[in-house]
Amino acid sequence: MNAFERALNAEGLTVSTIHGKGRALVAAKDFLPGDVLICQEPYASSPSKSSTGSSCDGCFSTTNLRKCSGCRIAWYCGSACQKSEWKLHQLECKALSSLTEDKRKMLTPTIRLMIRLVLRRKLQNDRVIPTTAADNYDLVAALVSHMSDLDEKQIVLYAQMSNLVKVVLPSLEVDLREITQNFSKLSCNAHTICDDELRPLGTGLYPVVSIINHSCIPNSVLVFEGQIALVRAVEPIHKGDEVVISYIDTAATTETRQNSLNHYFFKCSCPRCTKNPLEELKEVAILEGYGCKDQKCFGFLFYKAENKAFTCQVCCHSRDQYDINRIENEVEELSAKAASSLSTGNLSEACLLYKKVEQLEVNLFHPHSVKLLGTRETLLKVFLDLNDWRDALTCCKLTIPVYQRLYQSPHPLLGLQYYTCGKLEWLLEQTEDALKSFTKAVEILRITHGTSTPFMKELFSKLDEARAEHCYKLSAKDD
Numbered sequence: 330m331n332a333f334e335r336a337l338n339a340e341g342l343t344v345s346t347i348h349g350k351g352r353a354l355v356a357a358k359d360f361l362p363g364d365v366l367i368c369q370e371p372y373a374s375s376p377s378k379s380s381t382g383s384s385c386d387g388c389f390s391t392t393n394l395r396k397c398s399g400c401r402i403a404w405y406c407g408s409a410c411q412k413s414e415w416k417l418h419q420l421e422c423k424a425l426s427s428l429t430e431d432k433r434k435m436l437t438p439t440i441r442l443m444i445r446l447v448l449r450r451k452l453q454n455d456r457v458i459p460t461t462a463a464d465n466y467d468l469v470a471a472l473v474s475h476m477s478d479l480d481e482k483q484i485v486l487y488a489q490m491s492n493l494v495k496v497v498l499p500s501l502e503v504d505l506r507e508i509t510q511n512f513s514k515l516s517c518n519a520h521t522i523c524d525d526e527l528r529p530l531g532t533g534l535y536p537v538v539s540i541i542n543h544s545c546i547p548n549s550v551l552v553f554e555g556q557i558a559l560v561r562a563v564e565p566i567h568k569g570d571e572v573v574i575s576y577i578d579t580a581a582t583t584e585t586r587q588n589s590l591n592h593y594f595f596k597c598s599c600p601r602c603t604k605n606p607l608e609e610l611k612e613v614a615i616l617e618g619y620g621c622k623d624q625k626c627f628g629f630l631f632y633k634a635e636n637k638a639f640t641c642q643v644c645c646h647s648r649d650q651y652d653i654n655r656i657e658n659e660v661e662e663l664s665a666k667a668a669s670s671l672s673t674g675n676l677s678e679a680c681l682l683y684k685k686v687e688q689l690e691v692n693l694f695h696p697h698s699v700k701l702l703g704t705r706e707t708l709l710k711v712f713l714d715l716n717d718w719r720d721a722l723t724c725c726k727l728t729i730p731v732y733q734r735l736y737q738s739p740h741p742l743l744g745l746q747y748y749t750c751g752k753l754e755w756l757l758e759q760t761e762d763a764l765k766s767f768t769k770a771v772e773i774l775r776i777t778h779g780t781s782t783p784f785m786k787e788l789f790s791k792l793d794e795a796r797a798e799h800c801y802k803l804s805a806k807d808d
């Protein structure tokens with residue numbers, strides 16, 4: 330057993346090979362929901378381009394930023410982050426400073442991630458920074474690259490990106506083939522680093538987390554505390570079970586999920602992807618299909634070509650295809666207008682248009698449709714931006730049954746949605762409801778997010794406040 334396997338074993342984990350999947354992380358002991366399986370710093374990371382254009386290289390924060398005076402590319406929120414990044418940025422800064430304006434424009438987050446990966450390897454080789462069993466380039470070298478699955482166009486693109494890395498780092502002996510392969514590795518191994526509320530902040534390569542395979546019914550979840558990746562069990566995991574996370578948003582039909590997994594070059598064969606054909610048709614009809622004419626009926630519709638109509642499989646009501654197409658065209662037209670109002674910052678107009686889209690979609694789609702869910706998620710953000718708490722709450726509540734249906738295990742998105750409901754109910758002085766929502770949020774988020782972060786502490790204090798207020802109201806009523 331090598332040092333890495335010993336280190337994993339100490340955490341109750343082991344690496345196995347599973348036919349058709351390659352390496353897999355397997356539990357060597359039992360884990361309970363909420364247990365942390367892996368806690369890892371990235372081998373390399375880079376912030377994504379934020380909406381404001383920049384974020385701190387150390388913590389990805391977007392506030393109080395100051396540009397590095399040397400390269401004028403890296404940003405830091407303060408001296409702590411600047412210091413923690415300095416050993417690596419010292420080399421990066423020198424390289425970036427000498428770039429022409431044209432080349433600077435080509436420094437996408439992925440190119441920067443690769444530059445940082447190459448430099449970190451150099452720092453470890455030169456023993457400027459330490460290597461450990463779980464933090465060394467051998468683990469990057471062991472990652473799958475799927476080079477042989479790439480098409481010509483993709484290989485050429487990665488090769489061009491590798492050339493740019495060589496141009497940025499002229500003093501290093503850069504192996505172009507290896508860098509090209511590493512770009513391919515990033516595509517199927519890197520993870521999007523998100524904040525507590527799952528907003529994307531950057532990208533990181535975590536070679537131990539990258540041993541974990543995908544399932545659309547995962548038993549674990551990947552979350553981040555700053556740049557630290559944490560894999561937590563969301564289901565009981567028994568000794569010998571494979572540890573699986575989801576690489577994608579699983580709120581979609583099998584076909585959509587499989588398409589989202591294309592760049593990982595495998596076909597998921599989890600129980601959700603291989604359910605019986607009738608169950609599959611039913612799922613498509615619910616998530617992407619139309620709703621029953623009788624809006625109180627939650628039935629799903631199948632198409633009958635001979636009738637040119639969709640028939641409810643529960644109450645047998647039929648909907649005319651022509652009628653459906655007409656509403657669909659209207660939705661498409663209004664959605665485009667709404668998106669354009671939103672992108673130009675005209676919130677009130679966007680709000681009006683999205684409300685119309687939602688009304689049409691309620692009439693058109695199944696109540697658990699992912700399209701309707703998407704519209705309501707956008708509408709919720711718009712209501713929140715407009716400080717329209719009442720409508721935001723109504724909208725947020727409507728999304729919850731859909732999330733419950735889509736995510737069976739404790740899922741951060743469902744927990745966060747309860748949290749939003751709770752905050753809105755609290756603002757609207759609906760104390761009892763707020764208490765219920767905060768309690769539900771805690772039930773889920775303590776499993777996915779742990780209990781010790783400032784984010785969770787804030788949730789706990791909101792729950793305590795709601796509990797105290799509720800007790801006070803009850804006792805006032807008794808008096």
Ligand SMILES: C[S@@+](CC[C@H](N)C(=O)[O-])C[C@H]1O[C@@H](n2cnc3c(N)ncnc32)[C@H](O)[C@@H]1O
Nearest residue numbers: 350351352473517518539540541542543593595
């Ligand atoms: C992040 S890596 C996971 C570890 C990988 N199995 C290995 O050997 O290093 C992602 C790759 O693993 C494989 N993989 C992940 N989940 C899979 C699954 N459910 N079924 C088959 N292959 C899978 C695919 O080749 C995918 O590109």
